[in-house]
């Protein structure tokens with residue numbers, strides 16, 4: 719019987735494996751933009767450990783091996799900022815990225831009262847943008863970071879309080 723992938727909260731012990739996986743996964747993004755200085759490739763272990771201490775970090779494990787991860791935190795206004803969704807290249811295109819994203823959304827809502835979700839993706843990362851769209855995210859802004867790279871911000875308002883409902887709520891209380 720094959721092993722199944724489990725998703726759980728990361729601990730300090732996972733930091734090194736997460737960082738290695740992050741370096742591996744973002745190689746394709748760096749090649750796409752011709753820029754190997756992007757933040758996921760330059761982040762230090764200390765910085766990741768600080769993120770682990772203050773944010774919510776999930777890992778997907780196959781046995782002892784970390785094969786995926788995602789992280790997020792919630793701002794004071796209830797906006798969850800999600801980032802570093804990564805899946806080992808050999809495990810991609812089997813739905814694990816989707817599972818990780820759904821898992822972090824649920825956790826940020828339950829544990830940190832997230833009311834909406836936000837994430838940013840490079841403008842040429844069409845596959846990733848498609849993945850987020852299929853999970854209910856909508857592009858809300860595009861911001862140039864360098865001549866070669868713009869970041870697209872996508873947001874999702876979980877049902878039943880979708881954007882329209884929020885608008886109606888404001889209208890009703892005005």
Ligand SMILES: CC(C)(COP(=O)(O)OP(=O)(O)OC[C@H]1O[C@@H](n2cnc3c(N)ncnc32)[C@H](O)[C@@H]1OP(=O)(O)O)[C@@H](O)C(=O)NCCC(=O)NCCS
Nearest residue numbers: 743802803804805810811812813814815816845846848849
């Ligand atoms: C983004 C990433 C985590 C997706 O992981 P994954 O496990 O392959 O995602 P899933 O299998 O759940 O993908 C579901 C859908 O997303 C889309 N998709 C995801 N990655 C894609 C790619 N590289 N090319 C084309 N479509 C892609 C497809 O629509 C796919 O559905 P399909 O296979 O039925 O066509 C993975 O490609 C990765 O680690 N990328 C490098 C790091 C990165 O760019 N992270 C995103 C920053 S927020």
